[in-house]
Amino acid sequence: MKSSVLTRYRVMAYVTAVMLLVLCTCMVFKYGFDMGEDVTFAVSQVHGILYIIYLIFAFDLGSKAKWPFGKLLWVLLSGTIPLAAFFVERKVTREMLPLVNGVAGAPVKA
Numbered sequence: 001m002k003s004s005v006l007t008r009y010r011v012m013a014y015v016t017a018v019m020l021l022v023l024c025t026c027m028v029f030k031y032g033f034d035m036g037e038d039v040t041f042a043v044s045q046v047h048g049i050l051y052i053i054y055l056i057f058a059f060d061l062g063s064k065a066k067w068p069f070g071k072l073l074w075v076l077l078s079g080t081i082p083l084a085a086f087f088v089e090r091k092v093t094r095e096m097l098p099l100v101n102g103v104a105g106a107p108v109k110a
Helices: 003-033 037-065 069-080 084-101
Strands: none
Touching: 003 037, 003 069, 003 084, 037 069, 037 084, 069 084
16 A cells, blocks of 8 residues: 555544644634634634545545445544544554555554
């Protein structure tokens, strides 16, 4: 597997996770303090577009790695749970590095 497949996924996982945290912060300001409605709308639209790109890259990685459906679904949904994408990305990277390096089954140092 090419390292670019994993790199694209990793970048989008971080970008999606950060944007989701920004969106959550905007929602707190919108509903908690009744301010920032326009900013919340803009951030939600950007997050939505970035999440679609994340889905494409995660699906691409999962199909090339031949993940079972449950694992693929968990990785895809992790972009909707605040902070989950950070942890899932780290776990996926540890699992995929041996495939990227061409040594299947070799332990990977974190």
